Amino acid sequence: MKANNPHKKAKKRRIFYICRDLERALGMEQNQPDYFIITNATGFARKIAKTNKRIILISEKKTLDTREMLAHPQTAENISAGDYVMVFKNTIQIENICLEHKWQLLNPPAILAAQVEEKISQVLWLGSLKKFLPLIKIDKLKNVTWTGTKFILQYNRSHTGSGTILITSSRQLSKIKKQFPEREARLSKFIDGPMFTNNNIVWNKKIMTGNINYQITGLKPFTDNKFATVGNDWFLPDKILTPAQIKQYKKIAIEVGKKLSKDGWRGLYGIDAVLETKTGRLYLIEINARQPASTTYESQLQQRVRDKKQSITVFDAHLSSLLNLNSNGLKLIKINNGAQIIQRVTADIYHLPKIKINKKNNFNFIQYQNEKIDSDLLRIQTDQGIMSKHKTFNDCGLKLIKFIKTLKY
Numbered sequence: 348m349k350a351n352n353p354h355k356k357a358k359k360r361r362i363f364y365i366c367r368d369l370e371r372a373l374g375m376e377q378n379q380p381d382y383f384i385i386t387n388a389t390g391f392a393r394k395i396a397k398t399n400k401r402i403i404l405i406s407e408k409k410t411l412d413t414r415e416m417l418a419h420p421q422t423a424e425n426i427s428a429g430d431y432v433m434v435f436k437n438t439i440q441i442e443n444i445c446l447e448h449k450w451q452l453l454n455p456p457a458i459l460a461a462q463v464e465e466k467i468s469q470v471l472w473l474g475s476l477k478k479f480l481p482l483i484k485i486d487k488l489k490n491v492t493w494t495g496t497k498f499i500l501q502y503n504r505s506h507t508g509s510g511t512i513l514i515t516s517s518r519q520l521s522k523i524k525k526q527f528p529e530r531e532a533r534l535s536k537f538i539d540g541p542m543f544t545n546n547n548i549v550w551n552k553k554i555m556t557g558n559i560n561y562q563i564t565g566l567k568p569f570t571d572n573k574f575a576t577v578g579n580d581w582f583l584p585d586k587i588l589t590p591a592q593i594k595q596y597k598k599i600a601i602e603v604g605k606k607l608s609k610d611g612w613r614g615l616y617g618i619d620a621v622l623e624t625k626t627g628r629l630y631l632i633e634i635n636a637r638q639p640a641s642t643t644y645e646s647q648l649q650q651r652v653r654d655k656k657q658s659i660t661v662f663d664a665h666l667s668s669l670l671n672l673n674s675n676g677l678k679l680i681k682i683n684n685g686a687q688i689i690q691r692v693t694a695d696i697y698h699l700p701k702i703k704i705n706k707k708n709n710f711n712f713i714q715y716q717n718e719k720i721d722s723d724l725l726r727i728q729t730d731q732g733i734m735s736k737h738k739t740f741n742d743c744g745l746k747l748i749k750f751i752k753t754l755k756y
Contacts, residue, residue, distance in 0.1 A: 362431040362453075362666070365422065367412050369395060369402070370713055370726065371435045371638070374646035374662025385422055387411055390701070391713050410716060417444045426450055433669060436460070436637045453669040455612050455636075463607065463616075463636035466510075466533045467503045476606060479599050479631035481536040481621075489528035493517035499535040511574040513537060540624040541587060541737040542632065544579070546639050546661045547600050548679075549612050550668035554604035556597050557661050558645060558682050559584045561734055562619060568751055570691045572721055578688030579641045581648070582732025585683060588622070595629050596620055603634060615642060615665040638665060644687045644728055649680035651730070686733040688744075690725040690751055692717060699725055699754055710747070725751075 363383045364372035369392040372384045379401075386392050388404035396402040405411060405421050413434050416422060426432065428449035434441055437454040445452040454460075462468045467485055470477050483498060491500075493516070500523070502510040514520050542564055546557040563569075563578035570577050588596070600618050607616055617639035619632040646662035653660075659667070659677045667674070690696060702712050702725070713726040733744030740748065 360429065360431055360451075361427075362433065363426050363450075364433050365413055365416050366435050367410065367416070368715065368723070370643055371640075372643075374643040374660065375666070376650060383425070385416060385425065387416070389714075389716055391715075414438065414440045414444065417441060423448060431670075433666070453614075453666075455614065459610060459612065460636040463612075463634055465503045466501045467531055469634060470533065473603075473606070476602055476631075479602070481538050481630040481632075483534040483536055485531060485533050487528070488524045488530050488532055491520065491524065491532070491534065493520050497537050499537050501533045501535065502530065503533075513573070538621045538623050538630055538632075540622040542619060542621045543584060543588070543596065543629075544576075544617055544619045544639070544641070545596075545600060546615055546617050546642050546645060547604055548615055548661065548664045548668055549604050549608045550614075550664060550674050551671070552608055553674055554601050554608065555664060555674075555679050556600045556604075557679055559588070559593065559596060560641065560645075561587070561737075563686075563688055563734065566738065566740075568690070568693065568696060568748065569688060570721060571693045572691075575691060575721055576640075577691060578686060578733075579644070580686040580732050580734045581645070581682050582684045582686065583734045583736070587737065589627075592622065592627065592629060599629065599631050603631070607636075612636070613671070614668045615639065615661065617641075641687070644685070645682070648682045648685040648730065652682060653680055684732055685728075685730050686744075687726060687728040688733060688747060689723050690727070691721045692719060692724050694720075696724065696751070702754070710750075 361381045361383060363385055365385045366372045367387060369384065369386040375382055383401045383403060385403045387410050388406040392404055396404055403425055405416060405419055430450055431453050432445055432450045433453040437457040437460055439457050442452060442457055462472050470482060470485060497513060497515045500512045500514050504510060542562040543559050544562045545559045548555040558581055560579040560581045561583035562576055563580060564576055565573035566577060599620060603618055615638045617635035620629045621632050622629050642661055646660040649660040657677055658680045660680055664679060702714060711728040715723045717723055727747055729743060731743055733740055733747060735741035
């Protein structure tokens with residue numbers, strides 16, 4: 348970590364990042380004093396732990412989630428009362444475990460995160476800011492009627508596209524209504540166009556807007572779910588968005604950040620927005636009230652181009668904010684290239700052999716031990732963009748697809 352990063356000046360108290368997947372905690376440069384990671388002993392984690400003695404691995408027959416890892420005896424053996432704890436996504440159960448052990452949880456309150464992130468409570472929380480949404484209404488399914496125009500139906504809780512349904516016919520809607528007549532749903536206008544996302548930080552009442560990336564969504568062979576997010580491309584936004592649209596995007600991000608700050612939020616949050624092709628207008632689609640999944644790789648890309656004293660990565664800014672340190676005029680490092688994409692478990696691709704690093708490929712690989720449909724199977728990262736335009740891969744992206752298809756599974 349460079350000398351300009353403010354959390355070097357934090358009180359000498361150890362920080363433990365507890366995470367299911369090690370990749371979530373690797374946004375900080377390796378082997379930093381007083382920063383420890385507790386995670387599952389996967390093949391990838393074992394490899395990284397060989398050169399980072401502050402990674403503590405828990406070996407069990409099954410992969411533990413964050414709550415299970417916090418409750419594991421090995422975790423209690425390593426964390427002392429008063430130590431800092433941070434997690435990828437906070438829950439009430441996680442808060443209770445930390446309270447019981449007298450560990451100081453850094454993440455914002457779980458109840459606020461849920462209110463902001465869940466689809467129906469989010470609309471109520473936004474208040475006047477719901478003008479940014481392509482909202483039709485919120486209603487019980489039994490009251491929803493088909494008008495002849497396709498629309499998006501979302502249940503209160505969803506993740507990376509699950510719980511999001513494109514309604515295209517009266518027959519489809521009737522079937523869902525019959526199954527869940529009393530279930531409340533959020534109904535939104537279907538917006539045709541590319542999606543974008545970015546990582547932002549609330550830091551001492553200051554809103555720092557991160558680099559916009561194109562959100563790779565629903566593309567085969569990486570997923571079978573047309574609404575599933577499978578990757579991020581930091582090269583493409585400048586090729587699609589006009590300066591006015593970038594300004595519009597940042598306005599939405601800042602307004603959401605101000606409301607979060609007013610309610611006591613600290614640290615990272617992400618927004619997803621879709622660009623309507625016909626009108627050029629941007630609509631807010633989703634708020635991630637937590638550390639977004641792209642944080643780690645964006646921070647690693649930022650570390651590679653860090654060249655100014657008053658600059659900081661999104662992960663360092665997140666941690667510094669959680670520690671309530673002074674921002675001292677720091678700005679987020681700008682990047683405009685790089686991409687990552689995730690091969691999810693699909694009907695056709697459900698297992699991959701152990702991949703050996705081929706230096707000729709110039710790609711970085713992270714493998715996961717998951718079996719559930721649409722869960723992460725392989726993360727591929729590159730320092731260049733992989734998209735040439737909306738829904739279209741460039742030569743680098745096509746090379747990745749060829750690589751996936753040549754693997755035996």
